[in-house]
Amino acid sequence: MQIDYTLSEISEVAAKIIKVSSYKTLLFYGEMGAGKTTLIKEIVKQIGSPDKVSSPTFSLVNEYQGEDSSIYHFDFHRIENEEEAYDIGFEEYIDSGRWCLIEWPQHIESLLPLEKHEIHLSKINVSKRELIFK
Numbered sequence: 001m002q003i004d005y006t007l008s009e010i011s012e013v014a015a016k017i018i019k020v021s022s023y024k025t026l027l028f029y030g031e032m033g034a035g036k037t038t039l040i041k042e043i044v045k046q047i048g049s050p051d052k053v054s055s056p057t058f059s060l061v062n063e064y065q066g067e068d069s070s071i072y073h074f075d076f077h078r079i080e081n082e083e084e085a086y087d088i089g090f091e092e093y094i095d096s097g098r099w100c101l102i103e104w105p106q107h108i109e110s111l112l113p114l115e116k117h118e119i120h121l122s123k124i125n126v127s128k129r130e131l132i133f134k
Contacts, residue, residue, distance in 0.1 A: 013039065023117055039111055072101065075105065077104040118132075
């Protein structure tokens with residue numbers, strides 16, 4: 001699925017992603033400023049969390065409380081090796097069956113589960129983004 005959207009359309013885009021996701025692990029690819037965290041904020045909101053969402057750049061993982069269970073948000077941009085992901089218990093998070101939203105997943109490629117969706121984001125211009133969902 002491919003979607004071109006603006007910030008004013010992000011609610012509809014997030015709803016569509018949640019609806020078509022057959023897995024709860026979503027991988028977000030895109031350069032800095034492509035809109036990964038912005039889209040994750042809306043997805044977390046629509047899953048039912050009232051929590052304030054921010055990128056876990058230094059903590060590597062943030063946990064938000066959803067309607068039914070926790071939601072995990074990872075940012076592996078600054079990770080130096082996959083051992084750091086093991087140190088935070090990444091495998092336990094992934095095996096939890098809960099939503100796992102992962103920014104910069106290419107930094108932990110060998111740890112990623114088989115059951116996942118990829119979301120590739122890119123800038124078309126200042127106000128428009130392209131999303132490819134796999």
